[in-house]
Amino acid sequence: MDTRTKLTILADAAKYDASCASSGSRRERVSGGVGNTTGVGICHSYTPDGRCVSLLKLLLTNYCIYDCTYCINRISSDTPRARFTPEEVVSLTLEFYKRNYIEGLFLSSGVIQSPDYTMEQVIAVAKSLRTDHLFGGYIHLKIPPGASALLIAEAGKWADRLSANIEMPRQADLDRFAPAKTHIEIQQTMGEISQRIIAAKEEKTVYAAAGQSTQMIVGATEASDTDILQKSSALYQDFGMRRVYYSAFSPIPHSDSRLPPQAAPLVREHRLYQADWLLRYYGFDVAELTTAEQPDLPLDKDPKLAWALRNRHFFPVDVNTADREALLRIPGLGVRSVDRIVAMRSQHRFRMEDLTRLTRAFKRMRYFVITSDFNPDSLKLDAPRLPVPQQLSLFSAVTGEF
Template sequence: MSFERIRQKLSILADAAKYDVSCASSGGKRANTKKGLGNNTGFGICHSYTEDGRCVSLLKILLTNHCIYDCAYCITRKSNDIKRAAFKIQEVVDLTINFYRRNYIEGLFLSSGIFKNSDFTMERLVAVAKKLRLEENFNGYIHLKSIPGASDELMREAGLYADRLSVNIEIPTKSGLKLLAPDKKHEDFIKPMQKVKNEIIQYKAERKIIKSTPRYAPAGQSTQMIIGATGESDRDIMYSATYYYKKFNMRRVYYSGYIPVMTDSRLPSLGTEVPVLRENRLYQTDWLLRFYGFSVNEILNDTHKNLDLDIDPKLSWALRNLHLFPIDVNKADKRILARVPGIGMQSVFKILQARKFRNLDWSHLKAIGIALNRAQYFITCNSKDFYKKDHDPYTLKTKILKSSNSKYKKYFNQQLSLFS
């Protein structure tokens, strides 16, 4: 096939893949052996950033944008009048190897529309990964999108060759899925998730006895939800995310704001995109739930169903619970320190270490790196000054926002001065 035809396919299928945000390689480790090609040692892909600040990327494409389903929110739905294309298995293999050799990519993220049926599509995705591993000796990162409804046998094989697997749950609730994707069943998403979870558990158990046990999906599994296509509140979304974390040991749940790309009576009107800030607040909440010890009902409940867009969820929670503050940083335990706005987990550990040697005051906290423009209203330390001064939540919120805006404006002006 001509180079021009491959280029056209790549243009169509790479563009169609941009709506899938659930790609990250954290946790994947596949060392290069026997002079193979590539090396995946756990750093991010697809324009993600490593701990030392490097940006890394991957070839992110669909195997095909042909699809037998007519999901209202999907650009590749069968009723949509768009250009269609499909890669052959060997074409994807060749593109991956050639791009890797030119240092364009760190690995491959491969998804697909569903053509013929789930097993037929999943079998072709697995064939790409298998060829890369066995025939090309490729040790770079591979993320395969699992196809809802695929058989257990194919899901097991996929995990033997891919670093991460993901099944996009797409719509957070069953009712939303039934409205926008009536051809799909919620059970078809759950089945491959459960299979991957069970296989990972089995691998870890067998690995303790037989060290040569083939690795299975070392970077785990993830999923993605489209937010804003239906009327789910942020509370509904985060309860669903928590369920998938606990039930299926998800590494990540991704939140993708719905982008209106077509007209449909079941969807929000064109021009009503979900604010990026809403995505950001959901990710911040996700982080608080996983690493800061919060529960969903503390942040989102019957009286507070959606996140504040103007302040972060931790600050929002603190303003609604002023009766718990101030806390003394020289006496408070790790759990409550982590709940103070402006204090991150690294700062919590620094405080716990530093106060073993002396009582901390404002200068010490500033040196540690605490965001005092927020934290000062919720803590006391080895100082006579305390900055809360009986503010009500609204006044305190206004004061913090004004301080933050002033801080960012000063930083922005400093950056501009570098180019003057």
């Protein structure tokens, strides 16, 4: 099989991994080598699905001993199979990099023989890039759950980022769709990675400088958004995850009467990313984002606005006196705007006009704030004409680098 055919099969098989991030790591170019990592990832291209192409995203092979129902590479799938040699991946990475097509490599693999055998092959690629070719670009390696501690230790020496996929939010979901996988085992692998990262920081050595991430498939089971966000929140806390990626299970239109057919799974994915952001940067708790009656995030409005409408007593917030935590709760105000308000309001009192210059979401925001020049709109918070903002572009929050 020629390289091009393999590339077609093994890139196609890799496209369901949502992450394409190449940020968060700094690596100087080694003299005589090629490539550096500057800390801010670059999107070298965009595909017609609006996604960023930053890394060469490949599977070493899509043969796999597992039969996970949600995965295109499951053993029972009739998808065409291929396998790269480590040398082929090394060469493709270097040649693409030298032409400025990519920031680096994201290498994953189906599990062949055993997790350790697979991991050794994946590590061989990264090691060869770093040592034989003095490659300084970004490397993200996927760790199969159950790989031995020794191999996890080595992978982080060469890679900027490591990830083990949690796959599904609840063990019960795995039992049903991936009976050979358990959260216990996956989380052991995550724990191993996170301990290495912490140890490396203390010893001031380099180990997976861009940290670890994971991915969860959304919409394959009845697991609610509450289940999903609780799992994410635990993963952020327990393993210092940099990111949890959400991947809508079915790329195929669903029939859901609430929405145009094509949009449903993608909108849900988008809402989860927004909620994830609120958990990490806006001081929200999972329990605030959904309710017992509505365990899923609303699809027709973003989770922050939904929270505000459930908590009208909290508003209006006075932008001149409220603390940062309260400002972060105002729909339409982002972290950057809030920080600018906090910095600037010591110099002069904020008027409505100042706010309009600060955010494009002013129309939505004005119902929730008080400024020095009084805000009559705040009285209309219960008015039926409160505008619900249009859906933002689906991928603006999903694929870009923040």
